[in-house]
Amino acid sequence: MTVLEVKDKMSVPLFALLAVCVDVSAVMVIGFIQLSSSFINNTFILLWAGGLLRTCLPILVSFSCPGSPAWMRGSEGMQTAAVHGLVYPVYISSLWACDRPIVELVWGWHTCQGLLQGYVVLASLLLWKRHASTLLLMVQKEKTERKDLLQRLLGCMKPFSGCFLAVFFLIFISSLGEMAIPHYTGKMTDWIMNEDEPEAFNHAITVMTLITVMSAVCEFVCDLMYNSTMSRIHTSIQGLVFQSVLKQEIGFFDKSSTGCIESHITTATNEMSMSLSENLSLLMWYFMRFVFLLGSMVWLSCTLTFFTVLILPIIWIIPEYFGQCNQKLSKQVQDSLAKANDVAKETFSSMKTVRSFANEDGETERYRMCLEETYALNKKEAAAYAASTWTNSMSSLALKVCILYYGGRLVTGSDVSSGDLVSFVLYELQFSSAMESLMSTWPKLMKAVGASEKNFEYIDRKPDIPPDGSLAPETLKGHVQFKNIAFAYPKQPDTEVLKNVSLELKPGQITALVGPSGSGKSTIVSLLERFYQPRSGNIFLDQRRLVDYKDQYLHEKISVVPQEPLLFARSVQENIKYGKEDASDEEMYTAAKLANADDFILNLPRGYDTDAGEKGGQVSGGQKQRIAIARALIRKPQILVIDDATSSLDTESEHRVYSALRKELKNCTVLLITHRLSGVENADHIIFLREGEVAEEGNHEQLLAKHGFYAEFVKQQKTSIHRNTRDVTNSIQ
Numbered sequence: 001m002t003v004l005e006v007k008d009k010m011s012v013p014l015f016a017l018l019a020v021c022v023d024v025s026a027v028m029v030i031g032f033i034q035l036s037s038s039f040i041n042n043t044f045i046l047l048w049a050g051g052l053l054r055t056c057l058p059i060l061v062s063f064s065c066p067g068s069p070a071w072m073r074g075s076e077g078m079q080t081a082a083v084h085g086l087v088y089p090v091y092i093s094s095l096w097a098c099d100r101p102i103v104e105l106v107w108g109w110h111t112c113q114g115l116l117q118g119y120v121v122l123a124s125l126l127l128w129k130r131h132a133s134t135l136l137l138m139v140q141k142e143k144t145e146r147k148d149l150l151q152r153l154l155g156c157m158k159p160f161s162g163c164f165l166a167v168f169f170l171i172f173i174s175s176l177g178e179m180a181i182p183h184y185t186g187k188m189t190d191w192i193m194n195e196d197e198p199e200a201f202n203h204a205i206t207v208m209t210l211i212t213v214m215s216a217v218c219e220f221v222c223d224l225m226y227n228s229t230m231s232r233i234h235t236s237i238q239g240l241v242f243q244s245v246l247k248q249e250i251g252f253f254d255k256s257s258t259g260c261i262e263s264h265i266t267t268a269t270n271e272m273s274m275s276l277s278e279n280l281s282l283l284m285w286y287f288m289r290f291v292f293l294l295g296s297m298v299w300l301s302c303t304l305t306f307f308t309v310l311i312l313p314i315i316w317i318i319p320e321y322f323g324q325c326n327q328k329l330s331k332q333v334q335d336s337l338a339k340a341n342d343v344a345k346e347t348f349s350s351m352k353t354v355r356s357f358a359n360e361d362g363e364t365e366r367y368r369m370c371l372e373e374t375y376a377l378n379k380k381e382a383a384a385y386a387a388s389t390w391t392n393s394m395s396s397l398a399l400k401v402c403i404l405y406y407g408g409r410l411v412t413g414s415d416v417s418s419g420d421l422v423s424f425v426l427y428e429l430q431f432s433s434a435m436e437s438l439m440s441t442w443p444k445l446m447k448a449v450g451a452s453e454k455n456f457e458y459i460d461r462k463p464d465i466p467p468d469g470s471l472a473p474e475t476l477k478g479h480v481q482f483k484n485i486a487f488a489y490p491k492q493p494d495t496e497v498l499k500n501v502s503l504e505l506k507p508g509q510i511t512a513l514v515g516p517s518g519s520g521k522s523t524i525v526s527l528l529e530r531f532y533q534p535r536s537g538n539i540f541l542d543q544r545r546l547v548d549y550k551d552q553y554l555h556e557k558i559s560v561v562p563q564e565p566l567l568f569a570r571s572v573q574e575n576i577k578y579g580k581e582d583a584s585d586e587e588m589y590t591a592a593k594l595a596n597a598d599d600f601i602l603n604l605p606r607g608y609d610t611d612a613g614e615k616g617g618q619v620s621g622g623q624k625q626r627i628a629i630a631r632a633l634i635r636k637p638q639i640l641v642i643d644d645a646t647s648s649l650d651t652e653s654e655h656r657v658y659s660a661l662r663k664e665l666k667n668c669t670v671l672l673i674t675h676r677l678s679g680v681e682n683a684d685h686i687i688f689l690r691e692g693e694v695a696e697e698g699n700h701e702q703l704l705a706k707h708g709f710y711a712e713f714v715k716q717q718k719t720s721i722h723r724n725t726r727d728v729t730n731s732i733q
């Protein structure tokens with residue numbers, strides 16, 4: 001450390017020492033003047049003059065001493081100096097105004113004891129100011145930052161305001177009841193000391209027991225009521241979040257990961273509401289206790305209460321210091337452990353390199369060094385922890401001793417009775433812990449309030465979809481027209497997936513949509529389902545804009561069997577009737593037969609009641625697809641879209657499904673997306689999509705005659721079938 005640094009570090013203590021020396025000298029001089037009363041006869045004039053002098057001197061010292069802290073030269077310094085100098089004149093003058101005896105004080109304020117008392121008052125006020133201002137600042141900051149959130153949460157609690165009033169009333173009664181034990185213990189002490197009124201003694205014990213039991217019952221009822229109300233609030237918020245997430249546009253789910261949404265709605269919301277409910281309850285309880293304890297203490301002795309409040313922050317300061325050290329060290333221990341873990345992880349993951357360089361010992365040494373560092377920090381942490389708990393108990397002991405000492409003096413002076421002193425000590429024990437808990441619960445509560453932000457973000461989020469239309473005509477032909485559609489996914493707005501696409505799906509016709517993978521076929525289906533909005537162009541259904549139709553109506557009329565159909569972990573029956581629970585069993589059987597699913601379903605262990613398993617895991621891919629087709633058909637759709645949903649079926653099954661569809665869905669508009677030639681050949685109309693554009697369209701023969709992309713596609717398909725057959729034959733031979 002350089003000389004300059006030492007000088008810098010020592011400047012504040014040196015200034016403090018100088019200020020104290022100047023102050024003590026000033027007080028000595030005043031004391032001398034007062035004793036040699038020939039100079040000034042009026043002690044009051046001397047008291048105020050001395051006070052003003054003690055105010056001015058530290059200010060003078062701070063301005064003339066270069067090492068004084070900056071705050072001493074500002075308004076904070078002036079305030080501190082004023083408190084320091086004027087505390088006695090103000091206190092003694094107030095006592096005089098209240099007609100209380102002041103002779104002892106007037107003649108004793110400049111003694112060593114008076115001087116010390118003055119410094120204690122100053123230190124206490126400064127510490128309170130620091131504590132209170134941090135808390136107030138915190139409250140202020142939280143108030144502005146979390147004001148809206150708090151209001152929203154309070155809004156959620158509004159429907160339960162009756163319950164909260166009852167809870168608050170019960171807390172009030174229970175906290176009041178808790179004051180009984182210290183109160184009656186004090187009373188009993190008085191009776192024991194005076195050895196009289198045995199009846200009153202018994203009576204007191206009975207009353208105390210009754211009040212305590214009543215208080216405990218109130219607490220029980222209150223906890224019950226509070227917890228059930230909070231879980232109702234929690235359930236309703238969680239339900240609201242879920243509902244509002246479900247209303248979001250599909251693009252929202254593309255952008256945010258489902259895992260993230262799910263973990264938020266379940267885990268994070270649970271944690272937040274648990275912490276909120278726990279801390280709110282603690283805050284209410286401690287606040288009520290704090291009020292009653294302070295009231296009881298003031299009622300027993302104002303002087304002792306003032307004394308307690310004065311020395312509380314001084315006694316807190318040392319445990320707080322060690323507590324902070326402990327916290328800092330435990331963070332360092334965590335970091336050091338993480339470092340050691342990183343070393344271990346790195347070594348294990350590069351085990352081959354370590355072995356080939358024969359550096360096992362080197363790595364062991366590196367790991368050992370990290371552990372050594374952790375151990376050294378652990379030792380420091382243990383010492384800080386021990387110091388923190390020791391100083392904690394010592395400080396509470398010191399507080400009790402101080403109160404007993406000062407209280408004893410008050411008892412001797414007959415200002416308070418012995419019983420009141422006992423009651424006071426018992427109240428004080430709870431008071432300091434209530435105070436500390438209040439100060440620590442508030443930030444935790446605010447943290448929980450902050451965590452609820454995401455919930456309201458979800459609830460408030462307006463889905464990015466046009467308002468629902470109103471069209472729901474009784475009859476729908478199912479004539480679909482895409483006119484000059486351009487589209488890009490919200491997640492990748494710069495990549496245009498569809499470019500000026502125009503196509504038509506006619507009622508009673510099967511239109512096949514073919515094209516290479518990624519050409520935009522499924523995207524066309526998503527637009528038809530209104531999952532996304534086109535960037536430009538329009539989609540018409542029966543010559544009316546698709547957006548003008550009612551959403552529910554549209555999804556009743558359009559059935560889509562997606563590429564990867566998803567079954568729910570419910571019975572096959574429930575899966576087929578999904579979204580159409582009112583369908584009869586007859587309708588279900590017909591749909592299943594059409595989808596060529598009836599036979600295999602009847603062979604399942606419990607037929608239609610067989611559980612499909614999670615995501616349909618208990619049925620094969622082809623079976624899953626057939627159940628999904630049945631699910632689409634049971635709705636008797638006007639427009640049916642099969643998006644490569646027969647890819648897992650064998651040719652025979654696929655053929656049977658298509659023949660059945662052809663026969664049964666005569667007036668229906670069918671859009672078939674497939675990579676298989678067998679499905680395409682028989683379609684009434686074929687559209688070939690390439691890089692998001694309609695490259696060719698017509699029927700099979702027309703397109704073959706063009707010798708274009710479609711002809712190439714057919715050629716590739718045939719070659720692939722031929723190659724597959726040859727491979728199978730070879731493998732059999």
Ligand SMILES: Nc1ncnc2c1ncn2[C@@H]1O[C@H](COP(=O)(O)OP(=O)(O)OP(=O)(O)O)[C@@H](O)[C@H]1O
Pocket residue numbers: 254489491492497515516517518519520521522523524563
């Ligand atoms: N949700 C999405 N977000 C962003 N891009 C997407 C999304 N879905 C598809 N795409 C992209 O859009 C393009 C067209 O995809 P689409 O699924 O429509 O093709 P496809 O012709 O149906 O392909 P396949 O025959 O393989 O099913 C692809 O480049 C794909 O990567």
